[in-house]
Amino acid sequence: MRTQSPDFWNDAKAAEEQMKKVRSLKFWINGYNEVLSATEEARLAFEFFKEEAATEQEVDTAYAHAIALIEELELRNMLRKEEDKMGAVIKIVAGAGGTEAQDWAEMLMRMYMRYCEKQGYKVEISNILDGDEAGIKSVTFQVQGDYAYGFLKSENGVHRLVRVSPYNAQGKRMTSFSSVFVTPLVDDTIEIEIVQANISWDTFRSSGAGGQNVNKVESGVRLHYTFRNPVTEQMDEIVIENTESRDQPKNKENALRLLRSQLYELELEKRNAETAKIEAGKKKIEWGSQIRSYVFDDRRVKDHRTDYQTSNVQAVMDGNIDGFIKAYLMEFGGEE
Secondary structure, three states, rough: OHHHOOOHHHHHHHHHHEEEEEEHHHHHHHHHHHHHHHHHHHHHHHHHHHHOOOOOOHHHHHHHHHHHHHHHHHHOOOOOHHHHHHHHEEEEEOOOOOOHHHHHHHHHHHHHHHHHHHHHHHHEEEEEOOOOOOEEEEEEEEOOOHHHHHHHHOOOOOEEEEEEOOOOOOEEEEEEEEEEEEEEEOOOOOOOOOOHEEEEEEOOOOOOOOOOOOOOOOOEEEEEEEEEEOOOOOOEEEEEOOOOOOOOHHHHHHHHHHHHHHHHHHHHHOHHHHHHHHHHHOOOOOOOOEEEEEEEEEEEEEEOOOOOEEEOHHHHHHOOHHHHHHHHHHHHHHOO
């Protein structure tokens, strides 16, 4: 095998790309074998049941196990695009509504971080802007792990919260919105052209909890990149702030990585522009419209694209959003 060659790891980037292919092949081979074994067990259980050597419950258990394995493979088959295998960059921005909206943005951040923790994904906060009284105004964080973007891309859009606000003195029911933006986390194996002459940098003092270098070291960086937007064909600017580390060079390096992710996303948008126009109508994801509503008082979370809903609001806010992701991918993944 090529991976056993003594010089395999001499080129780390090429080796890692090869290992990703190996992991993908192993997943499909192991998945196929598991399904084959489970369906055979279900068939045998039914044969034993007819001979009164197995119970109806044993047949149902074997059947349910086989169905679960098949659905897992079907779900992964919905993630066919090149970028689906990548990590993800998630940006959450609080909408209008002051403290209530900012609290909602922080709740969403916690929800996604809990989801990522359950999936074994690594999360790194790139930049966070605290709210005036509570919550956050915005946050950007990276999610590293196989197929993180493929699963989390379903979360892209406006999320609506309806609840009796603890920040309202009259105890009134309030509606708040937060926007979630999900883009692929581009790694070094993806070639994205960046014109260095079009980059300018600002530095500033980092702030926030634990920042002992506040007002001492300008470790925070702000990147400005001017370019011709491939989608609009107009001159445009991308501005990225990074305060993840107290090491300015590391913050610059990470800001460049986030820039590459945004440029890659624009290239994808251009490539799929015509398809996107058609699909937007089908998926009801017009810009500015909510994709999901979280109604706390009625104990209901409903996705407006798939009509999938659950009454277990607390579980959803604790990161159990697999049902929403699966419903979205099974309905729209194949069309993409």
